[in-house]
Amino acid sequence: MNLPDSQTMHPHERDGVVYYSFPLLEALPSVRHGFSTRLGGVSGGDFESMNLSFTRGDDPVLVRENFVRFCGAVGVPPEGVVVSAQEHHVTLYNATAADRGRGLDRERGYTDIDGLLTDEPGVVLCTQYADCVPLFFADPIRRVVAASHSGWKGTVAQIGRVTVERMAADYGCRREDIVAGVGPSIGPCCFEVDAPVYAAFAAMDVWNERFVRRKPGEKYLLDLWEVNRAVLLAAGLLPEHIAVAGLCTRCRPDVFWSHRAAGTRRGSLAAFIALAENEDKGK
Numbered sequence: 001m002n003l004p005d006s007q008t009m010h011p012h013e014r015d016g017v018v019y020y021s022f023p024l025l026e027a028l029p030s031v032r033h034g035f036s037t038r039l040g041g042v043s044g045g046d047f048e049s050m051n052l053s054f055t056r057g058d059d060p061v062l063v064r065e066n067f068v069r070f071c072g073a074v075g076v077p078p079e080g081v082v083v084s085a086q087e088h089h090v091t092l093y094n095a096t097a098a099d100r101g102r103g104l105d106r107e108r109g110y111t112d113i114d115g116l117l118t119d120e121p122g123v124v125l126c127t128q129y130a131d132c133v134p135l136f137f138a139d140p141i142r143r144v145v146a147a148s149h150s151g152w153k154g155t156v157a158q159i160g161r162v163t164v165e166r167m168a169a170d171y172g173c174r175r176e177d178i179v180a181g182v183g184p185s186i187g188p189c190c191f192e193v194d195a196p197v198y199a200a201f202a203a204m205d206v207w208n209e210r211f212v213r214r215k216p217g218e219k220y221l222l223d224l225w226e227v228n229r230a231v232l233l234a235a236g237l238l239p240e241h242i243a244v245a246g247l248c249t250r251c252r253p254d255v256f257w258s259h260r261a262a263g264t265r266r267g268s269l270a271a272f273i274a275l276a277e278n279e280d281k282g283k
Contacts, residue, residue: 051267115148134183175236187248188223
């Protein structure tokens with residue numbers, strides 16, 4: 001298959017599983033991460049083939065096998081996975097070894113969690129997507145990783161900044177040390193909104209009119225990628241420490257799950273990030 005190109009994110013295929021990663025994060029020996037495609041799983045029908053959500057109506061046995069296959073490809077332990085419980089808010093959860101398996105092998109036991117953080121190796125943070133913006137974070141000095149789900153509401157509420165602030169407050173991270181990736185999501189080519197949503201973005205303190213392209217009939221094409229980059233810069237990250245994938249999920253529904261392309265009968269993508277349990281093993 002002809003996979004979409006990105007200057008800041010590279011595709012990989014391992015044991016049939018196709019995923020993307022950021023070279024910026026791959027350069028950190030302590031970090032393992034990956035963003036899924038819909039390729040390389042065992043699900044069928046509307047969920048073919050790599051669906052990483054138990055809540056869409058897919059067979060849970062197949063979904064768990066997809067998790068196992070994806071974790072194997074990325075090089076993280078499936079038993080260490082901790083899955084978010086996304087509600088388009090900015091509530092974050094500090095995951096530890098005691099949380100391993102939540103959302104995969106046992107009940108999550110929490111709700112309204114759109115971001116996860118950890119400083120413990122082997123705890124695999126997992127957030128889920130089908131057009132919203134995945135945010136990856138890593139501090140190689142304090143050895144902390146985080147993942148946040150930035151839909152349009154989360155972007156307006158600046159969940160990226162909230163995540164950086166929590167990394168600093170909870171783990172002593174310095175903002176200039178944090179490396180971040182803005183993953184595949186619906187792009188400025190396809191993210192059309194109406195006037196009330198545009199107004200919510202225009203009220204942001206980081207707003208710039210270059211983030212929007214106006215269309216007839218009070219319709220607007222918004223650039224979630226650049227808004228999130230602006231949020232991260234305002235939070236204190238260095239420009240050279242931010243990578244934006246520039247991959248539109250809506251443009252390539254053959255590679256990525258897209259809610260706007262497929263509606264509700266679809267699978268979900270996922271972002272995974274973890275601290276390596278043994279750096280010498282590599283990926």
